[in-house]
Amino acid sequence: MLKRSMTEKQLKIRQQAFALSVCTVIFMAVYNLCTWHATSLGYLPSFTFDFERSIPFVPLSIVPYMASGVFFCLVFFSCKNKNQLKILTWRMLFVIIIAGIFFITVPLRFSLTKPEVSNSILKLPFSFLHTFDSPFNQSPSLHIAFAFIFWSVFKDLTKWRMFLMIWLILLGVSTLTTYQHHVIDILTGAILAHVSFIIIPYRKKNPKYRSCWLANYYFISGWILILAALLLHKYFATEGLILLLPALIMMIIGYCYQKNTGIISQFMPTVKQNMYQSEKN
Incomplete structure (x- = not known):
């Protein structure tokens, strides 16, 4: 009995790791392809609302912003059953692919000038963003779409639920205060996430x-x-x-x-x- 339990647990971990690997590979492929396409176009437009120039640049908000990568991995191992893992995987793949289609057909770039970061510690993640991220792939924001999908799993946890909710809210705000996204990216990212919830429902037959x-x-x-x-x-x-x-x-x-x-x-x-x-x- 114990051997069977250990086998089932290992199988679940392998399934979670496989789902994470698939989503990671697809994300990297789509994101890099869209970045290559955007750089090949030369000039790209941006879309901003007038009030966005009043949004402050908060260097410390880079911490919750970068946490998205941690959550990307953690969420797969937070699923409680195979069905939840399957729904999570399909939702992640759906938003990645649909967002990629928009990145290619309606390419936009971030337009505000990012101030210099004086703090030597906070300067490191901003340098990482400057090297590996790009001002393209803006709308819809995958950070926002992912945050909603992350919460669809995290909300069922008994421990750390409130902490994760607050951190995801800070993550959403940080997309603006780190000068990585415009408001239209946030709104379209939220819409995309909820579209995925409708098209790929959890326990559809359960009233x-x-x-x-x-x-x-x-x-x-x-x-x-x-x-x-x-x-x-x-x-x-x-x-x-x-x-x-x-x-x-x-x-x-x-x-x-x-x-x-x-x-x-x-x-x-x-x-x-x-x-x-x-x-x-």
Whole structure:
């Protein structure tokens, strides 16, 4: 019995290591191909909103930003079963490939000038980024898409859950404060992640997870409305920011569905009952 248990554990580790290896190879291939394509084009445009020039450069935020690589490896070994590992792998491959298509068809570059880093310790990771990363492959941000996918696994952990959530939030913020991404990259990265949740659902046949799956439609609507509000504000008038209100409502509804708080489930039967009574009368 003990020998069988050890074999199953080793098999699981091999599966996790294999999934990590596949995603790493595909990521490196797609990312480097897109970088090569961008450098061959010469001039590349960038897209920024006016308020982005007010975003401060925070050298210390390079720490959570670089942690994405650690999470990339850790998340595969945090899966509790084969199904979760399979869903994680397909989601990672999906966002990598779709993002790569956008990097090639709509190439963008980061445009803000990155200040010099005086701290000798923090200067090392920035030097690493300068050497191995590039100002291309911007929208959608894979850092953001990955962060959402990481959380879809980490949220089921009993230990370190709150720590990981805070760190992933800092990771998302750091994409802006390290001057690696623009706001449009963040929004499109979030949209891409939620698209992957809809197309590749976890436990699709389990009714318990249906509300979580539906929540992603509201989250996507919220992110799209935020993007639309900023675009209307940029190109037309300040009144476009009114779309932030329905965006907030979509996010709240999505949160209620995801947490299965009962607000929606209690509200909908009441609506149906009232409609039935109206037809009856």
